[in-house]
Amino acid sequence: METSNERPLPARERILQTAHTLFYRDGIRATGINRVIDESGVTKVTFYRHFPSKNDLILEFLAYRHQRWMAWFREALQRHGGNPQALAPTLAEWFNDPGFRGCSFINSVGELGDELPQVKDIARRHKQDMMEEILAILPISEHAQSKAQALAVAIDGAIVHAQFDENAKTALAAFAEIVRGQCGE
Numbered sequence: 001m002e003t004s005n006e007r008p009l010p011a012r013e014r015i016l017q018t019a020h021t022l023f024y025r026d027g028i029r030a031t032g033i034n035r036v037i038d039e040s041g042v043t044k045v046t047f048y049r050h051f052p053s054k055n056d057l058i059l060e061f062l063a064y065r066h067q068r069w070m071a072w073f074r075e076a077l078q079r080h081g082g083n084p085q086a087l088a089p090t091l092a093e094w095f096n097d098p099g100f101r102g103c104s105f106i107n108s109v110g111e112l113g114d115e116l117p118q119v120k121d122i123a124r125r126h127k128q129d130m131m132e133e134i135l136a137i138l139p140i141s142e143h144a145q146s147k148a149q150a151l152a153v154a155i156d157g158a159i160v161h162a163q164f165d166e167n168a169k170t171a172l173a174a175f176a177e178i179v180r181g182q183c184g185e
Contacts (some may be wrong), residue, residue: 084183088176095168
């Protein structure tokens, strides 16, 4: 029998990773706390010691998702060339992932934006950080900021379109056209 040198994740991390998977895949409202507790293998007491309410878990999930997604986005942009043309293949990589369920931040605002206003604040910060990453790959110009904002909005549109289309090709082709229009060939 093989033994693993890997230690099990601490309870808080297991809860957060489980919530990340379930909230992203199934939606926040559709995922009850009991399911997170069961699937993370913790007791209710342990869960509530780390997350006094579902709202606390939701906010931590969004912070965790932001950190993970931004790290991936930065790395993918560089892997695909570190220029504006890297945006479309970066999105293609994400959209073609079998687990793609859109943007956690757009989805969360739709589900909870009016009930839990902090969700909108977190989503705004996420979108601002995304826009800054886009700005970093654009050539320096007096219009770079407005181009980065336009591309960020176009990314959000492509994300939403890719969620309901049978495949992401239409959204990706339209987005690539927007990049060409904003940044040239």
